[in-house]
Amino acid sequence: MKEHRFAFPISRRRALQTGAAGLALLASPRDFAAALEAGETESHGLSTFGELAEKPDFKYFAYANPNAPKGGTLTLSPPSPTFDTLNGYVLRGNPAIGLSFTFDSLMTQSLDERDALYGLVAKSVRISPDRLTYRFILRPEARFHDGSKLTAHDAAFSLNILRAKGHPVIAQLLRDLKSAEAEADDILVVRFAPERTRDLPITVAGQPIFSKAYYEKHDFEKTTLEPPLGSGAYKIGSFEQGRFIAYQRAPDYWAKDLPVNVGLSNFDVIRFEYFGDSQVAFEAFKAAAFTEREENIARVWATGYDFPAFKDGRVKRFELPNANIPGIQGWVFNTRRKVFADPRVREAIGYCFDFQWTSRNLMYDAYKRVTSYFENSPLAATGLPSDAEKALLEPFRDKLPDAVFGEAVSPPVSDGSGQDRALLKHAAELFAAAGCQRKGNGLRLPDGSPLEFEFLDYSSLFERHTQPFIKNLSLLGVNARQRIVDAAQFKQRLDSFDFDVIVDNLAMGWSPGEELRAYFSSRVAHVDGSRNFTGISDPVVDALIEKALTAATREELVTICRALDRVLRAGHYWVPHWYNPVHRIAHWDLFGRPERPPHFDPGVASTWWWDEEKARKINFTGR
Numbered sequence: 001m002k003e004h005r006f007a008f009p010i011s012r013r014r015a016l017q018t019g020a021a022g023l024a025l026l027a028s029p030r031d032f033a034a035a036l037e038a039g040e041t042e043s044h045g046l047s048t049f050g051e052l053a054e055k056p057d058f059k060y061f062a063y064a065n066p067n068a069p070k071g072g073t074l075t076l077s078p079p080s081p082t083f084d085t086l087n088g089y090v091l092r093g094n095p096a097i098g099l100s101f102t103f104d105s106l107m108t109q110s111l112d113e114r115d116a117l118y119g120l121v122a123k124s125v126r127i128s129p130d131r132l133t134y135r136f137i138l139r140p141e142a143r144f145h146d147g148s149k150l151t152a153h154d155a156a157f158s159l160n161i162l163r164a165k166g167h168p169v170i171a172q173l174l175r176d177l178k179s180a181e182a183e184a185d186d187i188l189v190v191r192f193a194p195e196r197t198r199d200l201p202i203t204v205a206g207q208p209i210f211s212k213a214y215y216e217k218h219d220f221e222k223t224t225l226e227p228p229l230g231s232g233a234y235k236i237g238s239f240e241q242g243r244f245i246a247y248q249r250a251p252d253y254w255a256k257d258l259p260v261n262v263g264l265s266n267f268d269v270i271r272f273e274y275f276g277d278s279q280v281a282f283e284a285f286k287a288a289a290f291t292e293r294e295e296n297i298a299r300v301w302a303t304g305y306d307f308p309a310f311k312d313g314r315v316k317r318f319e320l321p322n323a324n325i326p327g328i329q330g331w332v333f334n335t336r337r338k339v340f341a342d343p344r345v346r347e348a349i350g351y352c353f354d355f356q357w358t359s360r361n362l363m364y365d366a367y368k369r370v371t372s373y374f375e376n377s378p379l380a381a382t383g384l385p386s387d388a389e390k391a392l393l394e395p396f397r398d399k400l401p402d403a404v405f406g407e408a409v410s411p412p413v414s415d416g417s418g419q420d421r422a423l424l425k426h427a428a429e430l431f432a433a434a435g436c437q438r439k440g441n442g443l444r445l446p447d448g449s450p451l452e453f454e455f456l457d458y459s460s461l462f463e464r465h466t467q468p469f470i471k472n473l474s475l476l477g478v479n480a481r482q483r484i485v486d487a488a489q490f491k492q493r494l495d496s497f498d499f500d501v502i503v504d505n506l507a508m509g510w511s512p513g514e515e516l517r518a519y520f521s522s523r524v525a526h527v528d529g530s531r532n533f534t535g536i537s538d539p540v541v542d543a544l545i546e547k548a549l550t551a552a553t554r555e556e557l558v559t560i561c562r563a564l565d566r567v568l569r570a571g572h573y574w575v576p577h578w579y580n581p582v583h584r585i586a587h588w589d590l591f592g593r594p595e596r597p598p599h600f601d602p603g604v605a606s607t608w609w610w611d612e613e614k615a616r617k618i619n620f621t622g623r
Contacts (some may be wrong), residue, residue, distance in 0.1 A: 026104035039129030045118040046107060046125065048199050048511040049554055053113055054259075063112055063598040064263030064607055070249070072590070072610020073269040075290040081458060081487045082195055085223035089208065091529040094491055096245045097272050102145075102230030103208035106136050106155060106188070108260050111598030111606070114510035117205050117246040118260050121150060122188070123229075134201055136188040143254040144211050144231045152182035159204060159214035165221050168529040173203050173514045180204075197549035199513035206480050225440070233265035246271040263594075266609035278461055282535035285586070286315075288620070292587040292604055297461075298366035298421060299426070301584050309588070314618045317586040324600055325377045326579035327475040328506040330370060333456065333500055333573055336526075336535040339445065339453050343401070346572040348430035351423045352472040353575050362464055367578035371410045373568050374508060379561035381569070382409040392547070392563040394529075396540045402571050408567040411576055419472060443477030452479035453500035458490035462503055469575075495529045503577070504533050511554070512561060516545045520568065536574045541567055590615050 034445045036042060043243045044056040078097040085093030086099075107117035108123075119125075122136035142150035159180040162170050163417050176196035181189050190204055210220075214229040225234035231257070234247035247270045255261050256478045275281040282300055285293050295317075309315045333340040333349075340346055359365050372380035384407060385393060389575050393404060403409050414420040435446035443451040455466050466482050473480045485493070493499050506519055517523065520539035524530035544564040550558035592611045597603045 008332060008376060036126065037128075040126050042124055042126045044124050045116060046202050046205055047113070047117070048115040048202060050514070051113075052116055052118075054116075054118060058259050059258050060262035061110060061112060061264075061598075063594055063596060065592075065594045065602060065609070066263045068263050068266045068592070068594075068607075068609040069612075070266050070609070071268050071612070072615070073271060074292060074591075074605060074608065074610070075271045075273060076292055076605070077281045077284065077290045078272050080274065082274055083245070083560045084241060084488070085225065086227055086236065086239075087220075087222065087224050088163065089170065090221050090223075091167050091495065092221070093095065094351050094487060096239070098234075098245065098247055099236075100208065100232075101234040101247050101270065101515055102228070102232045102236060103210070104142070104150070104231045105206050105208055106138075107205040109206065109585065111601040111603060114600065115199070115202065117202055120255060120258065120260055121155070121209060122205070125201075127201075130315045131201075132192045132194065132196065134190045134192075134204070135183075136190065136205070138186040138188060139185055139255075141254055142231065144214075145230055145235050145250060146229060148211065148213065149185070150209060150231050151185040152188035152209075153185070154212045155209050156180040156182045156186045157215070157312065158210045159207060161210070161215070161220055162207060164306075168524070168527050169397075169518050169531055170207075172518060172524055172527075172530070173200075174207075176200055177204060197513055197517075198551060199511065199549075214579045228436055234270065237269065242274060244271060244273050253503065264606050266603070266607075268610075270605055276459075278459070285437055288588055291590055292585070292608075294602065294604075295584040296580065298363040301366065302364045305586070314589055314620075315586060316589050317584070320583040320585065320597055320602055322376075322580060322582050323573065325379075325508045325510065326370070326375055328370060328373055328375060328508055328576075329503065329579065330574040330576040331501050332504045333501055334497060334533065334535055335573065337453070338447075338449070339500070339502055342434045343570075343572045344430045344434040345436065345445075345451070348427040348434070348476075349473065349478070350572060350575040351412055351427035351430070352476065352478075353411075353469045354414045354416070354423070354472065355411065355418060355578070356414045357418040358465055358468065359578065360416060361418075363578070366580070368581055369411060370576040370579050371569075372408075373506070373565050374512070374561055375508065376581075378558055378614075379510075379512070379565065381562040381565040383407060385563070385566065386559070388559045389566070392544065392560060393566070396543070399540050400567065403570040404566045408566055410526055418468060419475070422513075424472065424475060431476065438477050441477060442479060450476070450479055455480065455482040455501045456490065456493065456499040457482070457484055457503060458487045460484060494533065497528075497533070498528075499533075502533060504574075506531075513549055516548055516564070521545055536571070536573060538567070538571070588620065589618055590620055 045052045080097055081150060083094050083096040085095050088095030104121050106122040108120040110116045110118060121142050123139050124137045127136040138152055144150055159177060161386060163174040163177055178191040178193045183189050192200055211229045225241060232252050235250050237246040237248040239245035249265060249555040275284055275487050282304060333346050355369055359367060374380045385405060412423050414423055429464060431443060436451055437444050445451050470480045509515060518531045520536045520541050522542050524532045525535050525537040544560060548557060548560045551560055557598055585602060590611060591608045593608045
């Protein structure tokens, strides 16, 4: 399975400084904490629906080992082929992976909960009765890596500059942020627009905090290889552009003893080695050039682990259940292109991909087919619409295909032959219904132009899957081809929507909110750099997204997402891929790990630790 490898590192995010010396005294922590205003509530964390598993006095997360030793190096290989900037929060450049390690946020995520954050820089938050004003009470001990204080002025500056100059996806997430102001060094006041989305407070609390003083001397929008000033558990160490980057644990990290950090960030160094090719990377792993990998290629998992270090026990591997909504991966159509304007053409193309043959012959039947935009979750539509779903969809009946009101649309199931005649016949009928005609060896669109398109990628990873697909398309007269370009050109073409078909992988949360706008909203369909690669611009989709963003209960959200899922699936905007129901972890036997992993993450970089005794036992001589 493939992640989208050019996503900037957002967390699950001009300071309006008063300048009045007396204000800080009037709003000192002691005075401010004296009493809550009428109807105001205070909390040590935030959750989409107010469900926090940890009590205010919790000592550490249950998945952490509070006695984990510190030391050693964890070396990983990212899916990205290269990097050319250390600024990961703007549109330009390919950022290095791991930059979020260097920045703290107001609150930080629990890996045991689907959508919960707990206090980090902010020890608590006070929420107004109308839930439009949030006062974050900051810890006075918070520091940047140069020893300077991290204050509410820095937090306000960060939110305001991300909204004004940050990556378009971040700016869109913060669209309903009305203002962020420092009332005092330790009090950040955030105000939201009345129509704000349900999860905007979590989005705000998870954004990185930058040093206002640092960016008074540096251009925030510039691509740069100068390490930025951060405040997190790690700081950028040595690196070589496009080849590797190492993050060094900050020994004097100000928050290392907070409950949200106890037993975590245990490695002295986390290093990423870039290889640019999956097979080269696997050979490098066998040679201990990096020491842990999550194996996403079924063929390698099934046949590749026959090298000496695995046979003699120096390399271990295991599987963990994947409780997440998996990456929603597939070939996605750029509907801005004329060739994909008709949904019947898009549907017909999907009938030419034989998943059952691909699964058996190329992937050892190790994956499950993606069918839903909310796969492996209660949010996925199944069967016929419920009464509650119908109530949402009926007002739009004249704008929706009949398929929305029937069984949830799913990809076809083939006979596994690789060229299922029945499916190809149905594809031909769909092309004909769309007005396409065969002329000579080629299929023509209704206007007479050839039905042709290009699969664009920067890696040959999916070549084995794409070529049989292309062959089936050619049988019906469709001229499809695959083109592989370098990583920089690929990202540039994605940012400007200059492509026909790409492989995309959408990360969907358990309580979907702003990501729905980022992926499917007409508001961003023509905004360069947006994640709406498909170009979906549908008023029904927009209306359902807005309902999802303001759902008051989880039950209501589930119903809305199921209705939205039906509409998107009936639009045939993609040819869905597959997902891995387990995490496949391989590692050199150098590490200790907690008794259980977090519920929603393998926890490798966050919860594992270096085991010196194991390293001596296998005579490890790598990094």
